[in-house]
Amino acid sequence: MANVNVQFEQVRVGSPNEIQPGSPLQAVVKGFQTIERHVDERLENETEETLNAKIKADIVVMCQERGLPDEGDKKTLIKALLDWQKAKPIPGPSTPTLCSVEPAAAVANKKGAGPINTIHLNSLLLDENFQGEIAYEQLVVGRKLGSGGFKDCYAGTYLGEAVAIGELRVQNFTEMDITEMKHEINVLKQLRHENIIRFIGVCTNIKHLCIVTELCENGDLYDFMRKAKKPSFGRLIMYMHDIALACSYLHTRRPSIIHRDMKSMNVLISSDDRAKINDFGLARIRPRANASLHTQCGTPNWQAPEFWTPNPSYTEKVDVYACGLIYWEILSWAELGYPYHNLTEHQLYEAVRDKEERPPLEKLRKYPGSLLALIQEMWRKDPKKRPSMSNVVDRLAEYLE
Secondary structure (H helix, E strand, O other): OOOOOOEEEEEOOOHHOOOOOOOOOOOOOOOOEEEEEEEEEHOOOHHHHHHHHHOOHHHHHHHHHHHOOOOOOOOHHHHHHHHHHOOOOOOOOOOHHHHHOOOHHHHOOOOOOOOOOOOEEEEEEEEOOOOOOHHHHHHHEEEEEEEEEEEEEEEEEEEOEEEEEEEOOOOHHHHHHHHHHHHHHHHHHHHOOOEEOOOOEEEOOOOOEEEEEEEEOOOOHHHHHHHHHOOOOHHHHHHHHHHHHHHHHHOOOOOEOOOOOOOOHEEEEOOOEEEEOOOOOOOOEOOOOOOOOOOOOOHHHHHHHHHHHOOOEOHHHHHHHHHHHHHHHHHHHOOOOOOOOOOOOOHHHHHHHHOOOOOHHHHOOOOHHHHHHHHHHOOOOOOHOOOOOOHHHHHHHEEEE
């Protein structure tokens, strides 16, 4: 937490009657005396109205910096700050909204508009007859961003727009890889949400099989946490809220989608500092609201315990469990490593499934207890006792009000 610069000024007190019970002023009651009163420069020019315009997460931090209680509703916390002394505003992030699709004419008429915008291209993809085919010659492949699963990812451009190009490793691909890639394309083409990576198109050149998506310049969350300075509590909450919004969208659409491989490596951070879910190669569409799926997959460290049986049966609550672990990573900002990093796969199964061990929270006690309680609910062993991601959205939104 940031240090609070508190100075002291001399205050004249006229008589014993001017000292109110419970006042922080301590004076020798004898005629006019000079006493010390704290002057918090960051809290000088605020009013109840301007404090109320802040998100709750920033109010919580301001209370913590001054040793004030950080639990309770926003109104209570603001009163505590005003009682302490007035505060200086801290800008907070905006609340996410679903992206809109602009008509082609609107895009073309914008001042300085370049080649066709891929948001318009997405609107074309809503037409089932349009396959989103991109000629490889239209792509300019730049630096390599990383590798994962069956493909390498590069930064590049398409029709003048910065994009991410996921290229299948042709020399060693299998029929299963092709099937998985086609599945990822089919899932991505259905999704329209600000916090889900935006699908642009595919290149099916026999030597270059690629998925083209929007580029998130800050890379994945796992690496981002290891190279970037830890941001404000409000920004941490925003990342968590972004992830919850995306998962809630997946789970509440019909038919619903279970990601099945949620982890910090599959969350990307955009240039405007927003979190977006990526990598739908293992995602599965749930045919009915009460149906369970039965295929084992994902990365063990973020996997829910119900995956670890010969014939697993699970619902979208496996994503809730994984998000709880991602939230733990975000609050610790990689200072504690990734979940269960010091355990072998066998030890992991034994500790998490059989002994119900979870990542340590001792070093995160500076955060509100209600937030830590939410994370503990999310990684409960019994999936039925985990909250829905829509509930998680609502509870995190309280900190962004």
